Amino acid sequence: MYKILRYSFYDLIRSKWCYIYFGFYFILSSSLLFLNNSLAKSIITLMNVIVVLTPLIGSIFGAMYYYSSKEFVELLLAQPIKRNTVFLGQYIGLSLSLSVSLLLGLSIPFIVYGMLISPEITNFISVIIIGVLLTFIFTAISYYIALSNDDNIKGIGIAILFWLFMAVIYDGIFLICLLTLKEYPLENFSLFSILINPIDLSRILIILKLDISALLGYTGAVFQGFFGRKMGILIIGSVLMLWTIIPIIMINIKSKRKDF
Amino acid sequence: MKSLLTTIICLFSINIIYSSVIIVCNKCDISDISIAIDKAKNHDTIIIKKGTYYEFDIEINKPIKIIGENSIIDVEFNGGGFNIKSDSVYLSNLKINNIKRSYTKDIAGIVAYKSDHFVIENIEFNNPFFAIFLQKSRNGIIRNNIIKGVNNDVLNSGNGIHLWDSKNIEIENNKIINMRDGIYLEFVSAASINNNISEKNLRYGLHFMFSNENKYSNNIFINNAAGVAVMFSKNIIIHSNRFENNWGSSSYGLLLKEIYDAKIQNNYFYQNTIGIAVEGSNRINYNHNIFKQNGWATKISGGCYENIFTDNDYLNNTFDLSYKGRENDNVFSGNYWSNYVGYDLNHDGIGDVAFMPIKLFSYIVNSVPEAITLHRSLFVELINFSEKVAPIFTPKYIMDKEPKIKPINYVINY
Numbered sequence: 095m096y097k098i099l100r101y102s103f104y105d106l107i108r109s110k111w112c113y114i115y116f117g118f119y120f121i122l123s124s125s126l127l128f129l130n131n132s133l134a135k136s137i138i139t140l141m142n143v144i145v146v147l148t149p150l151i152g153s154i155f156g157a158m159y160y161y162s163s164k165e166f167v168e169l170l171l172a173q174p175i176k177r178n179t180v181f182l183g184q185y186i187g188l189s190l191s192l193s194v195s196l197l198l199g200l201s202i203p204f205i206v207y208g209m210l211i212s213p214e215i216t217n218f219i220s221v222i223i224i225g226v227l228l229t230f231i232f233t234a235i236s237y238y239i240a241l242s243n244d245d246n247i248k249g250i251g252i253a254i255l256f257w258l259f260m261a262v263i264y265d266g267i268f269l270i271c272l273l274t275l276k277e278y279p280l281e282n283f284s285l286f287s288i289l290i291n292p293i294d295l296s297r298i299l300i301i302l303k304l305d306i307s308a309l310l311g312y313t314g315a316v317f318q319g320f321f322g323r324k325m326g327i328l329i330i331g332s333v334l335m336l337w338t339i340i341p342i343i344m345i346n347i348k349s350k351r352k353d354f
Numbered sequence: 355m356k357s358l359l360t361t362i363i364c365l366f367s368i369n370i371i372y373s374s375v376i377i378v379c380n381k382c383d384i385s386d387i388s389i390a391i392d393k394a395k396n397h398d399t400i401i402i403k404k405g406t407y408y409e410f411d412i413e414i415n416k417p418i419k420i421i422g423e424n425s426i427i428d429v430e431f432n433g434g435g436f437n438i439k440s441d442s443v444y445l446s447n448l449k450i451n452n453i454k455r456s457y458t459k460d461i462a463g464i465v466a467y468k469s470d471h472f473v474i475e476n477i478e479f480n481n482p483f484f485a486i487f488l489q490k491s492r493n494g495i496i497r498n499n500i501i502k503g504v505n506n507d508v509l510n511s512g513n514g515i516h517l518w519d520s521k522n523i524e525i526e527n528n529k530i531i532n533m534r535d536g537i538y539l540e541f542v543s544a545a546s547i548n549n550n551i552s553e554k555n556l557r558y559g560l561h562f563m564f565s566n567e568n569k570y571s572n573n574i575f576i577n578n579a580a581g582v583a584v585m586f587s588k589n590i591i592i593h594s595n596r597f598e599n600n601w602g603s604s605s606y607g608l609l610l611k612e613i614y615d616a617k618i619q620n621n622y623f624y625q626n627t628i629g630i631a632v633e634g635s636n637r638i639n640y641n642h643n644i645f646k647q648n649g650w651a652t653k654i655s656g657g658c659y660e661n662i663f664t665d666n667d668y669l670n671n672t673f674d675l676s677y678k679g680r681e682n683d684n685v686f687s688g689n690y691w692s693n694y695v696g697y698d699l700n701h702d703g704i705g706d707v708a709f710m711p712i713k714l715f716s717y718i719v720n721s722v723p724e725a726i727t728l729h730r731s732l733f734v735e736l737i738n739f740s741e742k743v744a745p746i747f748t749p750k751y752i753m754d755k756e757p758k759i760k761p762i763n764y765v766i767n768y
Contacts, residue, residue, distance in 0.1 A: 265733035280724040
């Protein structure tokens, strides 16, 4: 698995898409720092962007990479190698290379700006962790979608749709539910709905860091207990981990059964 | 207030001429404060030497001056500390510890009943039930006191400085920590409350009702469970105070209920769940206040008329304004809103496009509080944007037609 991982990692890290991705984050974070003139504010804006963008890019790349390397995979499968090592190696190589571009693109401008000696470093690290986790989650999901659909247009379409659903439509449905059911106690319901959407979860983490006064203020005791600072971050972290592990298991099962 | 001071100074200068001094210490002839008070004549001075005195319910029934040397009076939960029943009493430099709890009586470190021209200063209260309790008293000064409670529930705790039916009282430079209400005023008029710090109280930092013509300035209210509540009062001035970190579902930086003809100026509201909550209050001027990083900067419920909001800074609040009611008789003009994205072509410092401070999302959160969990989500940004372009739900009549381009006020850092 390590060899395949290394191969796809180096393959991707040399591809132009990775450079474009890296360049985008590099320009984004340096321009944010330049315009805001403050680390704290830049991190806030960055969080907003990352929560939406990394899942999108993960989704597109995951599906695209699977389809473009399909022939290579088929060739590999003819060799005496376990199936899950091939697919897992590819998936991890892909997510790692995306995460590396994200990490470098974001941290170089921030480090140059003097992030290492500022108190904002914990916030910045949590941005990076969230970004990396979201990349891993959405790459895995789109990789799984691509694995289940042989038609590449359909596969990429579904992957993007899935992103759209999680990033926008889900919140819309959630809001409509809240508005129609407003006569009932909704605390547990809204907690649950947030827990099952990784993008919402990451967003809540931002609110925990930034707008805590509003969040803790208007939502009763259940929320206060749940999102009390450290506990909330811990729970969010573990749920995001679950969100990465489950799609990987699904990739595993799918790859074992798939007929090439 | 000047006339008050001169009267007090005159009183004390007369004291100096005619009065004698009684010294109380643990090894002196007089080792009891209450015996010393019994022996003293009017306008005498009692000096309490350093040491610990185990006494309680000490009655002061004549005009007298009691000065300690940071002497400790340990009540040992037997009752209250001093009970002032006379005019012209001066108390200073004492430590009064461990006041008895009671569910039927209001027992305090210092109680003054129908007293006139008193001064209570430099007194430290440790673990009091109530600390200073005034009833029907006039023309007094309470300053430089430290009140430290060790309370952890509202039922078993009393207020720091409690005034009932009093007039012309000055409350200055006191520090009140961990009581029920920091400063509580009921039926108090012409009081001035300056430079106090009230923090970590279990209920309100400052709480007053039916108290007209009072002035509150330069006070700091931090981390109080319910912030500051001001009710049923007229002609008050609240200026240059700081309201910070008052968090909770019913916590306010400043709650105004049935307040008429007030001025609220130069205050600083930072990280409160609600900066100012206003209910049924009319003719209030809000000028030069700073609202920074609050959940709701201002929340206006029904029945508020002729309020004027000008020259305030709204900086990075989750919601700048929430408004209930169909009509608007209040003026929002010339404020700085950090959420404003308009332009200023003629460079006069005033934005060319009006700013509408109420977002659709704040309207939704008002009806379903749980929706706050969707704050900052892409979907909410989308509906906010579409509402901004074509307002349907949010009231069109609430807008700042002359929003400022740059922040107006400077944040004073202590």
